Amino acid sequence: MYIYDQYDQTIIDERVAQFREQTTRFLNGELTNEEFLPLRLQNGLYVQRHAPMLRIAVPYGLISSKQMRAIADVTETYDKGYAHFSTRQNIQLNWPALESVPDILADLAKVQMHAVQTSGNCIRSTTSDQFAGVAKNEIEDPRPWAEIIRQWSTFHPEFAYLPRKFKIAVNGATDADRAAIRMHDIGVQLVKNDQGEVGFQILVGGGLGRTPILGEVIEEFLEQKHLLTYLDAIVRVYNLKGRRDNKYKARIKILVKAMGMDAFKALVLEQFNAIKDGEGTLTTQEIDRVKAHFKSPSYKTLSDSDAVVDQLKADNKGFNNWLTRNSQAHRQDGYVSVTLSFKKVGYAPGDATAKQIRATADLAEEFGFGEMRITHFQNVVLPDVEISKLPALWEACKKHGLATPTIGTLTDVICCPGGDFCALANAKSLPIAEQILAKFDDLDYLYELGDIDLNISGCMNACGHHHIGNIGVLGVDKRGEEFYQISLGGASGQDASVGKILGPSFKADDMGEIISKIIDVFVEKRTGEELFIDCVRRIGLDPFKERVYAKSN
Structure with a gap:
């Protein structure tokens, strides 16, 4: 998991102080609504029907137990005691008071969390597969590449005011696309060429909204070192050519459709050829630096067969249902990934109480390595669970209302x-x-x-x-x-x-x-x-x- 260095922490702390001053000026009447609008959006703050809504960034859905507990604390201190897991793998608070938002951001900064670029016309949080790094049939872990994109896109001076919001997703699996890369402004698929080298297939022009369009392949195989310069070229063309006169026609999907892929690609290549070997070129040293944050945990040498678990599956229908629906095969023998369901009658899909959030953090430490993944389906994954511990985990999940065995079914809404x-x-x-x-x-x-x-x-x-x-x-x-x-x-x-x-x-x-x-x-x-x-x-x-x-x- 990526850990802030002194520069990351300083930048986020300075952003919190800046927004605190801006919020104070707005509350004192020194800034108009129109002047405050772009400032609050840069910090993930929306004005909703009943109260502000704060969207907290969870890059590619990866969150630690320490961070999850901080979210629980924030909901109890500043909100109504619950949070919402979004389809963008982020976390939302639905009831914060405006004057409390700087305090919330300050508390989040203590655990390396923020709300930067979770709203506004900028490059939003990069998303990925909730099973990234632990899934079978992966070319390689896509999380380091999502992190590289996150670092490149955060506070990018040229892309702070795009025609509209911009979303990028990265997928590493060969047999599944759990990141929905075809529905993003840019989709990045890890691939291998005939020489066995790992690179990227790049898709562009996807998106939902009023005009849903599937992204098209713009580059079949891109070398690793050119990832950022190629993305830079795409976003630069969009920034220059995207419509700003009509927000409903301002997304890159409309530009690509209007121009046609051949014409759009020609402009991208013109930009790319001018910068591809420049300062944005990725070095092996930089790639290795980021990958070092995503090393495999200390897995035990285990067997995929466990007699106690097998017997419980045979004897207990409830356990068998839960295991069948809520567990996912793992690349490491003796482990599975388990999805905790936040879909239950009487609760909004994706809502989690502070008690459940803390329980999730506890489970991640007791049954894993203290990490979790927020999914596009508004659930939470424990990525590394020993098979022998599944019965105990099932009992714990039932206690906290997180064992609904319906992942992937009609009611996993x-x-x-x-x-x-x-x-x-x-x-x-x-x-x-x-x-x-x-x-x-x-x-x-x-x-x-x-x-x-x-x-x-x-x-x-x-x-x-x-x-x-x-x-x-x-x-x-x-x-x-x-x-x-x-x-x-x-x-x-x-x-x-x-x-x-x-x-x-x-x-x-x-x-x-x-x-x-x-x-x-x-x-x-x-x-x-x-x-x-x-x-x-x-x-x-x-x-x-x-x-x-x-x-x-």
Whole structure:
């Protein structure tokens, strides 16, 4: 895990002092709302429906037990005792008082955390696979590369005021894309060339929002030393050519689509050729320096077979369900990664109480090496759990309400805060998630259905990533009433696709029943153990339309 040096700490401490002075001036009436707006956005502070919202950076989702405990302390001292894990692998506070935000940032700085570039028209926090570094079939750990990008992009003087926000994701696995790189402004995929050298495939022009577009490959194989200069060239072209007259058409995806990839790439190469061997070129020494922060922990020599665990799986259905759904194979024999579920009836998806946050930190130390990963699915991963310790971990997770065995199922819902909190939302998201969680509470039935991604957004900004949910739900406003539009066929992995709208929207009270009808069609039409996404792609939307829009007799 990357540890701040004296320069990192000084920069963050100085930023906190600067924002404290700016906040004081605003509260004293010396700065107008318009003047304070860019200053607060540079520090992750939004004005929401009921209170400010502070977005805290968790680079590529990696967080230590010490940092997690600091988050718990902050929620109790300055907020309402809970935090929210976001789809960007960050943490959000929904109720901080404006005058307390500098104190929050000062407390976070003590544990090497901040809110820099979590909002505003800049390069946002770089994201990656929640199983990075421990997953099987990885070319190599993508976290050092995400960290290199983070260091390059943080406070980059040329990219502090881009046409719109800008997001980069890095993936290292060969058999999965858990970072959704095709839906980012820039996607970075680790690859090997014919000589066995590790480099990068670069994608550009992806994104969600009002115009969801899959990114296209702009470079098939980029040498490691050129990573930053090539990214610099892409962002520089965007900064120069991106639209600033219309925020809805200001993302790089619109620029790439308007210009065409060939023309866009020509401009990138022009910029790249001018700087590729300059000061931004990565040296072996610099790459090794960053990689040294991500060395493997002291794994024991263990076997993947444990008689006690195997017997408990056979004897206890609950344990078997949890292990099947919430554990992931590990590259090291004798270990697995375990996902703690923050999806439970009665709670907003991704919300965690201070007590649960502290418990998570305790579990990371007792059953791992004190590190955790926040996932795009608003859960938390313990990356290094000894197989023999799984029964004890299961019992501990149950005690804290973190053992819901539904990872990857229909009720592992991705959901933005929606109209309950966000001033931009057209409709509430959380009540729809609650309906679905309550309606599909039969675990055996959920397991029979197999993997289904259901994503809910309260508006077209798509913070719930509804476009790439197998089932996507979008809140819309119809003459002051909240309605919900459904799309089917979206996916975020290696076979990424944008869902297609089913038809006219539905009232909030009908959503649970509508989702049930969609699932009924799937059950009737699937062949064998066919997944939902494969069934939709095979039969198309018409059977689903016929069922959900059928007139009652």
